[in-house]
Each structure stands twice: as C-alpha cells, then as structure tokens.
Amino acid sequence: MAKLDFSPIADTTRRAEIVALLRRAILTGQLEPGQKLNELRISEQMRVSRAPLREAMRELVQEGVLTSIPYAGTFVIDVAAKDIIDAYSLNKVLDEFAIELAWPQRDQRFFDEIDRRHEAVKQATRALDTTRQIETALQLHGLIYEWADNSVLLETWQRLTSRLQMYFALHQRARNEPVPAEDVHETYVTLLKGADMRAAQRHAREHIDLDFEELLAYARGLEKRASKGADRPR
Amino acid sequence: MAKLDFSPIADTTRRAEIVALLRRAILTGQLEPGQKLNELRISEQMRVSRAPLREAMRELVQEGVLTSIPYAGTFVIDVAAKDIIDAYSLNKVLDEFAIELAWPQRDQRFFDEIDRRHEAVKQATRALDTTRQIETALQLHGLIYEWADNSVLLETWQRLTSRLQMYFALHQRARNEPVPAEDVHETYVTLLKGADMRAAQRHAREHIDLDFEELLAYARGLEKRASKGADRPR
DNA sequence: GACAAGCAGATTGTCGACAATCTAACAAGG
DNA sequence: CCTTGTTAGATTGTCGACAATCTGCTTGTC
Numbered sequence: 001m002a003k004l005d006f007s008p009i010a011d012t013t014r015r016a017e018i019v020a021l022l023r024r025a026i027l028t029g030q031l032e033p034g035q036k037l038n039e040l041r042i043s044e045q046m047r048v049s050r051a052p053l054r055e056a057m058r059e060l061v062q063e064g065v066l067t068s069i070p071y072a073g074t075f076v077i078d079v080a081a082k083d084i085i086d087a088y089s090l091n092k093v094l095d096e097f098a099i100e101l102a103w104p105q106r107d108q109r110f111f112d113e114i115d116r117r118h119e120a121v122k123q124a125t126r127a128l129d130t131t132r133q134i135e136t137a138l139q140l141h142g143l144i145y146e147w148a149d150n151s152v153l154l155e156t157w158q159r160l161t162s163r164l165q166m167y168f169a170l171h172q173r174a175r176n177e178p179v180p181a182e183d184v185h186e187t188y189v190t191l192l193k194g195a196d197m198r199a200a201q202r203h204a205r206e207h208i209d210l211d212f213e214e215l216l217a218y219a220r221g222l223e224k225r226a227s228k229g230a231d232r233p234r
Numbered sequence: 235m236a237k238l239d240f241s242p243i244a245d246t247t248r249r250a251e252i253v254a255l256l257r258r259a260i261l262t263g264q265l266e267p268g269q270k271l272n273e274l275r276i277s278e279q280m281r282v283s284r285a286p287l288r289e290a291m292r293e294l295v296q297e298g299v300l301t302s303i304p305y306a307g308t309f310v311i312d313v314a315a316k317d318i319i320d321a322y323s324l325n326k327v328l329d330e331f332a333i334e335l336a337w338p339q340r341d342q343r344f345f346d347e348i349d350r351r352h353e354a355v356k357q358a359t360r361a362l363d364t365t366r367q368i369e370t371a372l373q374l375h376g377l378i379y380e381w382a383d384n385s386v387l388l389e390t391w392q393r394l395t396s397r398l399q400m401y402f403a404l405h406q407r408a409r410n411e412p413v414p415a416e417d418v419h420e421t422y423v424t425l426l427k428g429a430d431m432r433a434a435q436r437h438a439r440e441h442i443d444l445d446f447e448e449l450l451a452y453a454r455g456l457e458k459r460a461s462k463g464a465d466r467p468r
Numbered sequence: 469g470a471c472a473a474g475c476a477g478a479t480t481g482t483c484g485a486c487a488a489t490c491t492a493a494c495a496a497g498g
Numbered sequence: 499c500c501t502t503g504t505t506a507g508a509t510t511g512t513c514g515a516c517a518a519t520c521t522g523c524t525t526g527t528c
Contacts, residue, residue: 012489013304013511039480049513051285054481058289062296064389070247071480071519086384093331097324150320152397155298156390163386246519247481273510283483288511305489305510 014048018056021046026065026076027162028131029169033079037066065162079167081219087163088212094145094157095204101148103197110147111193117143118189125183134168140185144192171218248282252290255280260299260310261396262365263403270307271300299396313401315453321397322446328379328391329438335382337431344381345427351377352423359417368402374419378426405452 025031043053057074060066068074102110117140124132138161145157188207191200259265271291277284291308294300302308311317336344351374358366372395379391422441425434 015511016304040478050480051288051512051514054285055289055292055511058292059296062293070250073480083385086386089335090331090384090386090390093327097327150324151317152320152324152394156324156393159390160386249481274508284510285482285484289481306491307510 013052015052015055015059018046018048018053019059022056022060023063023065023162026060027165027169029166029173031076033076033170035076036073037075038073063162064159065166077163079170079219081216083163084167084212084215084219087160087167088215091160091164092205094153094160096201098144098148098150098153098157099192099197099201099204101150101153102144103200105147105149106192110143114140114143114189114192118185121185122183130172131169134165134172137185138165140189167215167219171215174218174221247286249286249289249293252280252282252287253293256290256294257297257299257396260294261399261403263400263407265310267310267313267400267404269310271309272307297396298393299400311397313404313453315450317397318401318446318449318453321394321401322449325394325398326439328387328394330435332378332382332387332391333426333431333435333438335384335387336378337434339381339383340426344377348374348377348423348426352419355419356417364406365403368399368406371419372399374423401449401453405449408452408455 022031022037031037037057039050039053039057043050046053057066057068061068061074065077066074067077117136120136121133121140124136142157142161145154148154184207188200188203191203194200256265256271265271273284273287273291277287280287291300291302295302295308299311300308301311351370354370355367355374358370376391376395379388382388418441422434422437425437428434
C-alpha cells in the first residue's frame with residue numbers, strides 16, 4: 001500500500017465556518033474593538049439561524065477575542081495599552097521557553113519549513129498585502145511552538161496569537177501606510193538555523209521589542225479617544 | 235456616601251449555570267476522561283433545552299476540558315502522561331514569571347490573603363475533603379497570578395489550572411487514599427512573604443516537582459489501560 | 469423643569485421540532 | 499469468510515418561534 005497520509009477532512013458544520021468568518025473579520029480589524037455583534041443582523045447576512053451563530057460566538061468569547069454581557073450583547077474586545085503590554089511580556093517568556101524546547105527537536109523538516117514560511121512572508125511583503133503579511137509573520141514565528149512538542153504551550157500561544165494579530169492589524173489599519181519593504185526576519189531565521197540557542201532567545205526578545213514600540217504608541221493613541229465612540233459595552 | 239463596593243450580581247443565564255455544573259463534574263472527576271456527553275440525556279436531567287447546554291459545551295471545549303467531533307459527540311478530554319508533563323513544564327515557566335511580576339506588587343492585602351488561603355487549605359486537609367483541598371491549594375497558588383497584574387497571564391493560568399485540577403482529582407480518586415496530613419505549603423508561603431525572590435522561584439519549581447512524580451506515575455498507569463474502555467472518541 | 473412610572477421596540481436567551489449525519493446490525497454477493 | 503451495500507435507530511446540527519430582559523421614550527405628577 002502506498003504510504004500516503006491524508007489530512008483530516010474539513011469541518012462541515014455551519015458553526016465552524018461561522019467561527020472562521022467571524023474570527024477573520026475580527027483579526028483583520030473589519031470588526032472594530034468594542035463593536036457590538038447583532039445576532040439577528042449577522043445571522044441574516046450569513047443566511048444562517050441564530051443557533052450556530054451563537055455557538056460560534058461562545059467559542060470566540062472563550063478564545064478571548066469577544067466578550068459577552070448577558071442580555072446586553074456580545075462585543076469585540078476593547079484594546080487597551082495595558083493589554084498589549086501584557087500580551088507581549090508573556091509572549092517573550094513563552095518564546096524563550098519554546099526555543100528551548102524546540103532546539104533539540106530541529107530536523108531537516110524544520111529547516112525546510114522555516115524557509116518556506118520565511119518565503120511566504122517575503123512574498124506577502126512584496127505584494128503589499130498587509131493582512132497576509134501579519135498572518136505569515138505570525139506563522140513563521142509559530143514554528144518554534146509547533147516543534148516544541150508541548151501541546152499546552154502550543155495552544156496557549158495560539159490564543160495569544162489571536163490577539164497579537166488583532167493588535168497588529170489595528171495598528172496597520174490606523175497608520176495606513178505601506179509596510180516596510182526590508183526583511184526584518186532575516187536575522188531571526190538565521191539564528192534559529194544556527195548553533196547558538198542563547199543568541200536565538202536573546203534575539204527573539206529584542207526583535208519583539210522592536211515592533212512593540214510602534215504598537216504601543218498606537219495603543220496609547222487608543223486610550224485617549226476611549227471616551228467617545230458609540231456602541232461600547234459599559 | 236459610604237464607600238462600599240458591591241460584587242457583580244450572579245449570572246442569571248441557564249448557560250452560565252450549566253457551565254459551572256459541567257465544569258465541576260469534570261474537574262472533580264465525576265465525569266471520566268474520554269466519556270461522551272449525551273446532549274439529550276443531560277438536558278433532560280438538568281431540565282433545560284439543548285440550546286443553552288450546547289452553548290455551555292462549546293465554552294468548555296474552548297476551555298480545553300472537553301473535545302468535540304462534529305456529528306460524533308462531545309467528550310471529556312483524554313489524559314495522557316505527556317499532557318501532564320506538558321502542563322507542568324509550562325506551569326513552571328509561568329510560575330517563575332508570575333512571581334517576578336507579583337513580587338514588587340506585594341502589599342498588606344497580599345500578605346493577608348495568602349494567610350487566608352493557606353488557612354483554607356489546612357482546613358480542607360483537616361476535614362479530609364480532598365476535592366476542596368485541591369481547589370484551595372490551587373487558589374493559594376493562584377495568588378501570585380492575581381497579583382502579577384497581567385490579565386493575559388492570569389487567563390492563561392486559569393486555563394492551565396482547569397486541567398491541573400482535573401489531573402489531581404483523577405489522581406486522588408484513583409489511589410483512593412487519605413491525603414497527607416502535613417502541611418506541604420508552609421515553606422512556599424513563608425518564602426512568598428520573605429525577601430528573597432530567587433529563592434521563592436526556586437522553591438516553586440521544586441515544590442511542583444514533588445507532586446509531579448506521583449501524578450506522573452498515575453498517568454503512566456492510565457497509558458497502559460488506554461486501549462480498552464468503551465465510549466471513547468477515535 | 470425635574471423626576472419617577474410605565475409603555476413600546478429591539479435584542480438576547482430558551483424552547484421544541486425537524487434535518488443531516490453517524491453507527492451498528494444485517495443482507496447480498498464474490 | 500470477507501467485503502460491500504442497505505437500512506433502522508440514535509445522536510448531533512440547525513431552524514423558526516416564543517419568553518425574558520434591557521433601553522429609550524413618553525407621560526404624568528410635583
């Protein structure tokens with residue numbers, strides 16, 4: 001028998017598709033922070049009943065990108081500067097741990113995959129597709145978590161990533177500029193392929209801090225105009 | 235005006251109550267790993283329709299204590315030795331981080347609270363209430379996370395805690411013995427109140443490793459009899 | 469004009485019924 | 499005997515309607 005391994009077939013429930021649609025809308029910033037999600041309106045737009053929509057929303061609430069107030073509504077989470085700081089500082093700690101775990105696990109497939117993902121980032125950058133650029137950059141970053149062989153860690157990082165992606169998307173949307181054309185991941189990739197684990201860990205920190213400053217500035221801007229804005233939860 | 239701060243009123247949705255009921259049943263081991271949750275049966279027992287029950291299940295799936303396979307069912311997660319190892323090793327890293335963050339935040343309320351929680355553990359131990367003992371011990375442990383002032387970290391730890399509580403409960407149930415009467419938390423509490431942060435971090439690691447060995451032995455037992463057992467997902 | 473009571477509309481939470489899918493048992497064919 | 503096709507039963511996924519709750523406006527009273 002040919003040794004071909006099939007990937008699991010796609011989820012065929014409406015719920016799963018709704019989750020994917022909503023998540024995408026939130027993480028790309030099409031749904032703004034604080035915005036209320038009207039069940040009836042969305043269910044009509046998607047041509048779905050409210051039951052699977054509500055279940056999907058429940059998932060996203062637990063995922064941390066939505067927040068729900070009984071009998072009031074479900075809202076996209078608000079983004080405060082503190083949230084971004086918190087997420088980033090935790091991300092640093094997790095990164096260091098992930099690199100440590102993944103380090104001895106690196107194999108040929110790892111090196112192939114890192115190049116593949118790096119290439120995807122560069123391609124998205126050239127195409128000026130900011131949304132895709134964020135996605136691919138996070139996927140590149142996620143490689144060490146996938147190789148760390150710690151399911152809980154991977155899960156944790158994926159949750160964290162949801163928010164990071166959202167923050168970055170909001171940031172990009174806000175400044176409304178073309179993204180940097182140079183390749184900021186070159187060093188990171190090189191170090192991950194190298195022999196000095198400590199160096200890789202150190203760089204992960206510094207590299208993160210780089211983007212962080214910009215993002216934080218944006219978050220501070222958010223703080224200021226937090227009072228106005230219609231549809232917000234109390 | 236008297237400066238009295240009211241606590242938020244209780245959630246009044248059936249969904250929230252169902253989540254609490256199910257979570258408790260799972261975390262105390264009343265629902266065994268791998269067991270299937272029949273929606274119709276449970277909804278009839280709880281005198282609730284399937285809609286809020288299903289929403290509750292969706293939350294618990296995202297929380298990581300249930301797993302769902304479309305059109306097949308929702309199951310209590312299986313516990314493998316690797317899962318316990320993964321959870322614990324991540325817990326170590328998070329503990330170190332939490333202590334670091336919480337350290338400068340310690341105030342009188344912190345010291346009062348740590349004593350209060352420590353007392354609760356001792357009381358549960360004296361009462362031979364194993365379930366409560368696990369709960370209170372984890373609450374004591376969670377103090378540093380609450381004081382760390384990092385919402386993402388706290389959230390992450392709470393998710394992790396769900397599983398730890400489940401693992402411990404299963405362990406206790408399996409060995410079916412009275413719990414140790416001595417106070418294993420004495421040193422931990424003392425160190426957290428002290429002045430040497432590094433020592434506290436070091437102890438957190440070692441203390442964890444202590445319980446860990448026992449738990450892991452139990453997990454290995456689980457591995458062996460993994461093949462049999464009826465109601466399991468594939 | 470200020471304020472409380474009450475009403476109307478909109479929205480969320482819950483329900484019971486129906487549709488889609490899976491599982492297991494059985495029959496038919498090689 | 500093994501494999502494949504069929505079918506009945508059980509279970510999950512989805513729907514449309516109703517109940518509970520919230521919000522904002524109006525009304526009446528002082």
